[in-house]
Amino acid sequence: MKSTQQLERQLKRHSKAARLENWGRFISFSALLLIVAVVVGIIGFVASKGIATFTTNHVSLWDFLTEKTWNPNIKDAHGNPEVGALPMIVGSFLITILSAIVATPFAIGTAVFMNEISPNRGAKILQPVTELLVGIPSVVYGFIGLSVVVPATRAIFGGSGFGILSGTCVLFVMILPTVTSMSADALKSVPRYYREASLALGATQWQTIYKVVLRAATPGLMTAVVFGMARAFGEALAVQMVIGNAALMPSSLVAPSSTLTSVLTTGIGNTVMGSLQNNALWSLALVLLLMSLVFNLIIRLIGRKGRM
């Protein structure tokens, strides 16, 4: 009797391989869960710190987003702390949009050149160089901005040389390789027979590029540009080094101003945890986080549209 039970147990037991399989599956799944937990953790922590300005310090959200004076140490006439984040928000958007506007034609032009006009030279020179430049650390871009771009702006426009214009120049060069290589990928995915059909109809090379290839690759190109914008928006140190760090509404492109990231990098170490000054900075971080989610969403929407 007992031996049948034993036999049954033996037969029903998982084999060594099956146990290994379950174990491996479990381990790899936990690794994946860990990453998800990190994402949830980051969003949760930053959000809970970021809304403290509004819940514990009772700053109104509207004031935070629209007021123009950023001076968390001082209270205004009504006894409310002066935490208007508009200058930083405007600075961030301005610098992002400007650098994207400048970078897009160059990036797409280069991508077209290396894909359609001179694939040989593209593969030999342009592609390795862009790939290499994608990997150059942002502080290096910042340092070059500081030692080349800022003095140049100073010489041409006067003033200190620090400001949105210098930031735009640095970010333009910084996102150029990223946008170029992503645009090139987008152009590469346009089927060859589109071009053949267009050329066979008697279209010139430019007509083929402009009317067929670029149209077909539009979703991919837009993704590349938005991706570059997301990178520009979130870039901290390179911008912080050349923008001048004055939390004022940007009055001109060559006046010192600030972005969300630049205020964060300079400020967070100089404030006490839990104080209003500190909470206000976390609210800026939350704005940054939300914007990166928005960029993500836009990329997703473009991707979905492109698939249809």
Added chain:
Amino acid sequence: MNSKTQNKIAIGALYGIAGFVVLILLALLGYILVSGMPQLSWHFLTAPAKAFLKGGGVGVQLFNSFYLLFLAMLISFPIALGAAIYLYEYAKDNWLTTTIRTAIEILSSLPSVVVGLFGFLFFVVKLRLGFSILSGAFALTFFNLPLLTRSIEDSLRTISETQREGGLALGLSRWETVTKVILPAAVPSILTGVILSAGRVFGEAAALIYTAGQSAPALNFMDWNPFNISSPLNPMRPAETLAVHIWKINSEGIMPDAKAISSGSSAVLVLAILIFNFAARYLGKRLYKRLTSA
């Protein structure tokens, strides 16, 4: 204007744009190397930094960069490998997988300063690790995980489906197929991905300024006991890396030769990235040849 002239003008313009971009990129690389190379010397690479005097080096920072890179890779590689294996080999195409993929994408698009701030909040303040190499390594891990996971998954994708079928047909379990058949075949491209991501981690600064800290206490390179405070291996000491050093001396430095030091450091960073890039290509190709007898 007929379409032929238009064509000529447009193509000419594209030549101009491409030439201009190449010029910018080469000028950039040239500037870094030309202004930085003269600074490089054995003394510069090994001597400790001086805060108020000329003639300091970046020895400690350079060591910190490599040590942090090593620790961050040590933590992130197994996690990324596991996650990539599950995502590609096991995950079914359902809402859960889509959600997880979205989460990874979000993590990869987060600004690195936000990742650094989270590291500051969680590791430095909550877990009381202080400004330390360990906090920095964790922050870098978060920064690195999504990129590395994606690159490993792409490597798994390049392995032909017939290899999996072969493994399964021999009666191997899925896990054994992955570990015994797929992974060995994917090693060259995984390695390439790892080295390329190492280049990115090496130059990262924004995630580190509030986790690994901005100070580099002097180290005693004779003392390799990780529990001593002046030991280079001690993971609890604050550690300014090379990239952070460049930022620090330029934004609040009072060093008289800050510019020379930053030029030199930039050149070191860029050279390191160059070496990482070439090593990735070379090793990947070589390993591929050896492992596949192609």
